[in-house]
Amino acid sequence: xxxxxxxKVEETAPALVSLYKSxxxxxxxxxxxxxxxAVYLVLDHSGSMRPYYRDGSVQALADRVLSLSAHLDDDGxxxxxxxxxxxxxxxxxxxxxxxxxxxxxAAGLGHMGRTNYEAAMxxxxxxxxxxxxxxxxxxxxxxxxxxxxxxxxxxxxCKAAKLPLFWQFVGFGSARSHQFDFLRRLDELAVxxxxxxxxxxxxxxxxDPRRLSDAALYDRLLAEFPLWLAAARAQGxxxxxxx
Numbered sequence: 001x002x003x004x005x006x007x008k009v010e011e012t013a014p015a016l017v018s019l020y021k022s023x024x025x026x027x028x029x030x031x032x033x034x035x036x037x038a039v040y041l042v043l044d045h046s047g048s049m050r051p052y053y054r055d056g057s058v059q060a061l062a063d064r065v066l067s068l069s070a071h072l073d074d075d076g077x078x079x080x081x082x083x084x085x086x087x088x089x090x091x092x093x094x095x096x097x098x099x100x101x102x103x104x105x106a107a108g109l110g111h112m113g114r115t116n117y118e119a120a121m122x123x124x125x126x127x128x129x130x131x132x133x134x135x136x137x138x139x140x141x142x143x144x145x146x147x148x149x150x151x152x153x154x155x156x157x158c159k160a161a162k163l164p165l166f167w168q169f170v171g172f173g174s175a176r177s178h179q180f181d182f183l184r185r186l187d188e189l190a191v192x193x194x195x196x197x198x199x200x201x202x203x204x205x206x207x208d209p210r211r212l213s214d215a216a217l218y219d220r221l222l223a224e225f226p227l228w229l230a231a232a233r234a235q236g237x238x239x240x241x242x243x
Contacts, residue, residue: 003036003074004095009067012076013095019067019214026218027071030226034241038128038137039069041093042120043102044172045082047112048144052172057209058142059102061170064217065140066093072138079127082106083120085113085148090123115145117153121167125160136164136238138225144172145179157186161195164238166228168201168221175204197231198224 002024009020027033043058052058062080069078076095080102082088088109093101124139147153157167169187171180180202187202189195201224205212232238 001034002071004070004076008076009070009095013066013098016063016067016070016095016098019064020070022214023064023068023218024071026215026222027068029219030222032222032226033071035072035229036135037072038131038133038135039065039072039078040081040124040127040137040139041065041078042081042083042124042139042141044084044115044143044145045088045106045109045112046084046115046144048115049172050112052144052209053102053106055208055210057172058106059100060210061140061142061205062093062102063098064214065221066095066098068218068221070095073135079124080105081120081123082109083116083123084111085116087119087123088113090127114148115143116149117141117143117147118149118156121153121156121160125163125165128163128165134239136166136229136232138221139165139167140170140221141167142170142172143183145177146182150182153182154186154189157200158189158195161197161199162237164232166199166201166225166232168225169203170209170221171202171204172206172209173204174207177204180204197228197235197237199228199232201225
């Protein structure tokens with residue numbers, strides 16, 4: 001059963017109804033229709049991301065993630081972390097105020113720096129631990145390239161494997177770009193040699209992420225999440241599901 005009902009979405013965010021229905025269908029397909037989870041959105045705000053903010057690609061991803069979250073979390077809000085060289089801002093998007101929300105939030109951020117993952121990962125971890133959440137979390141981490149410090153990003157991901165957080169990396173740009181070689185390697189880090197469970201996934205969304213269908217996007221966002229849930233429960237990282 002969805003955390004937020006269709007009628008509530010129709011009332012508070014009518015423009016998201018189609019996305020909400022598509023997300024629900026994908027959750028059923030992946031056996032997650034009863035799952036509760038916190039959802040986070042991490043957005044690359046480095047200089048090379050400027051075209052994606054300008055053409056609405058980032059807003060489109062935010063709307064899709066918010067619509068997915070409505071099935072998993074009942075507060076109708078998704079924490080958002082903007083990062084470049086450091087964390088540029090931490091805010092949230094909400095069902096009742098989603099339209100143009102990313103442009104409004106990004107407008108006051110100023111300089112778009114380089115790409116570093118670790119501070120953004122720390123911001124998500126701190127928020128999750130501080131808010132007292134008991135449900136696992138799905139972190140949608142969007143970027144258009146590898147971080148300046150690959151060692152730091154890898155170290156953070158391995159340390160975070162002991163927490164109930166799954167990191168789904170989404171690449172904006174050509175699937176053949178060497179910028180994504182690091183993310184593919186991050187996705188395949190050894191278990192248990194480097195981390196206790198496989199706590200990350202990656203897929204490229206293409207040069208024009210808006211062209212990826214809603215169904216395809218949700219399928220890729222959720223493809224590895226059930227596998228991680230099972231492994232994390234087996235390791236005691238996530239509580240066993242109630243019968």
